[in-house]
Amino acid sequence: MDDMTTTSQHTARMELTVGQVAERFGVTVRTLHHYDAVGLVVPSARTHAGYRLYTDADLARLATVVTYRRLDLPLDEVQDLLDGDGTAEEHLRRRRAVVVSRLGELTELVAAIDRALEREMNDRPATTEDLEELFGDGFGEEYTAEAEERWGDTDAWTQSRERTGRYTKADWAEVKAEAEAVDAGLVAALASGEPPTSERAMDAAEAHRMHIHTRFYDVDAAFHRALADMYVADPRFTRTYEDRAPGLAQ
Amino acid sequence: MDDMTTTSQHTARMELTVGQVAERFGVTVRTLHHYDAVGLVVPSARTHAGYRLYTDADLARLATVVTYRRLDLPLDEVQDLLDGDGTAEEHLRRRRAVVVSRLGELTELVAAIDRALEREMNDRPATTEDLEELFGDGFGEEYTAEAEERWGDTDAWTQSRERTGRYTKADWAEVKAEAEAVDAGLVAALASGEPPTSERAMDAAEAHRMHIHTRFYDVDAAFHRALADMYVADPRFTRTYEDRAPGLAQ
DNA sequence: GCTTGACCCTCACGCGACGTGAGGCACCAC
DNA sequence: GTGGTGCCTCACGTCGCGTGAGGGTCAAGC
The missing domain is CATH 1.10.1660.10 (Multidrug-efflux Transporter Regulator; Chain: A; Domain 2)
Incomplete structure (x- = not known):
């Protein structure tokens, strides 16, 4: 017991x-x-x-x-x-070698992923953040919504959306630079005091048309004039072009 | 056709x-x-x-x-x-995060293995290299073979082998230090010119006996005397103790 | 027409170290 | 006796293929 x-x-x-x-x-x-x-x-x-x-x-x-x-x-x-096959040290050293080698591979892998990300950033359609970075925070929000409502059912809008949807950040940077050059041309034409029918003014206007035409949607001379009228009618556009805008209506 | x-x-x-x-x-x-x-x-x-x-x-x-x-x-x-679920960038970023995290784990793992190896080196029976490092290259080779042939079938040899087999590098370092201290004691006793029966000489001899006794194999006073005779008979031992060895035979 | 490689096909198991149920006893407390 | 918890034994799933097994297909040379 x-x-x-x-x-x-x-x-x-x-x-x-x-x-x-x-x-x-x-x-x-x-x-x-x-x-x-x-x-x-x-x-x-x-x-x-x-x-x-x-x-x-x-x-x-x-x-x-x-x-x-x-x-x-x-x-x-x-x-x-x-079971006593080999010393612990041997096994640990072998294991260490394996792990260190794996470490090397993973380091290389991170580098490869980074390179891929880099390419991705440059080749892929730009994100909203990218655009805000380029054009300022006011970009997408309210204005785009209003624009969509006003022109959402037009061919120009559809075409523009389809094309800009594929623009990369780099593309947008080009667009921006081009737009600035075009605007500078218009401003210079106005500043020169030459009449809107002068060769210089005509060239500047034509550059503006081509900019829209190649970058956003097809636009011929007639459409361009209509567009100009509309710009003048909207105070927000005239504010953008601060200096006497009516001159742009050819 | x-x-x-x-x-x-x-x-x-x-x-x-x-x-x-x-x-x-x-x-x-x-x-x-x-x-x-x-x-x-x-x-x-x-x-x-x-x-x-x-x-x-x-x-x-x-x-x-x-x-x-x-x-x-x-x-x-x-x-x-x-299938278009999510952008490539998202996936790549997620993947990058995973890989980086795995990198961290592996780095920590290598450190852990190193710590384990460190412990291993200090707790494990010493290797031949360890011994050569401590005692010089001439250690193991010819002498051990001869010794094994001469005393391999004695109890003392068996016991010694069994015990030293478990000695770590640190243990051997202690043994070495102790041996040097013992030798220094013997040399000092001889140098003092006192007779082998003096207290000092007796103490030194006893220290030598205890060193062998605790570190290698059981040895009583009688065995120790026999051992001393043998040392004297072998020129290699006398050379090791260069200075007048016979004094050690009590 | 027949053989011979080289190439293709479809199963189907193996790997490494368990995770995750499913279906069913064992044990303890009330 | 009944409910809750812990234990048991299968047995499939994981991830991205590697590696046969067993058997048709194709173009070329005889």
Whole structure:
């Protein structure tokens, strides 16, 4: 009886079930099952109901396994280690070499991804942020909504949308530069005091037409005149061209 | 007929079989089969015998897949990309984040392995190189072989081997320091000119006995005397203790 | 017409280290 | 006896193919 009690206490103290072991070592029950299945850590006892019971020796072995697994050694190498095939140092050095080599690969990979991103940024349709960066924050929001409402059902609008949708950030930068050059031409023509029918003014107006034509939607001379009238009628456009705008209406 | 020829030529030029495609893109045939199976790149035609035929469109699609796969994007993300779910930039950025995070883990892992190696070097039985580093190159080779032949079947030898086999590099360093201290004691005792029976000489001899006793194998006073005689008989030992050795024979 | 390679096909298992149920006993407390 | 928790044993899924096995197809040379 005394002996039995002792034994019982002993068992209670020394032999743990999967759940207890799992919690103690910070691994899952499934992992313990797995180690058992592959013969890496086989609990040396079972209850009559088949519950795994881990003795101190089992726990010591498991501790080793867990330690080396934290270093990402493959299970079969851990197996070798426990079986005494080769020293721990050998295995660790091999593992280190593998990991370091992998580190190199990943570093190169990040560089490759960066290069791809770089290309992507230059070849891909620009994002709203890109446009705001180029044209200022007021760009897309309210104005585009209003514009869509006013001209959304016109051919010019559709065509413009289709074309600008494919513009990259680089493209938009070109467009911007071109627009500035065109505006500068118009302003210069006005500043010169020459009449709107002068060659210089005509050239500047034609440059403006071509700008719209090539960059946004087809526009002939007639359409361009209609456009000019509309610009004049809208105070926001005239404000944009601050200096005496009516001269642009040819 | 002319039309047929043209068509035939056309097919020959434009539609490639798996092997040709594989070579062109530097992937394996199996990979193409796989992409077909998962619906990533499904060749749009087959011969009557069931051979896959890749059209230009298929090749273009494949090119995209190969490109992104080189960046290690998972197949399903490449799938999403081709289906237009999300921009390439998004996917690349996500991938970059994953890889960078993995880089961090691996760096930490290397550090962990290094720490483990460090511990290993200090706790593990010393290697032959370690010993040569400590005791000089002449250590193990010829002498150990001869010693093994002479005393290999004695208890002292067995015991010594068993114990020293577990000595770490650090342990050996201690042994070396202790041995030097003991030798210094003996030399000092002799140098003092006191007789071998003097307290000082006795203490030094006892220190020598204890050194052997604790570090290598059990040795009592009688055995120690026998050992001393042997040392004297062997010129190599006397050379080691250069200064008048007979005094050590108590 | 027959053979011989080279090329193609479709299964189907393997890998590494478990995750994740499914279906069913075992144990303890009420 | 009943409910909750813990344990058990299958067994499939993961990810991107590699690697045969077993068997048709095609163009070329005899």
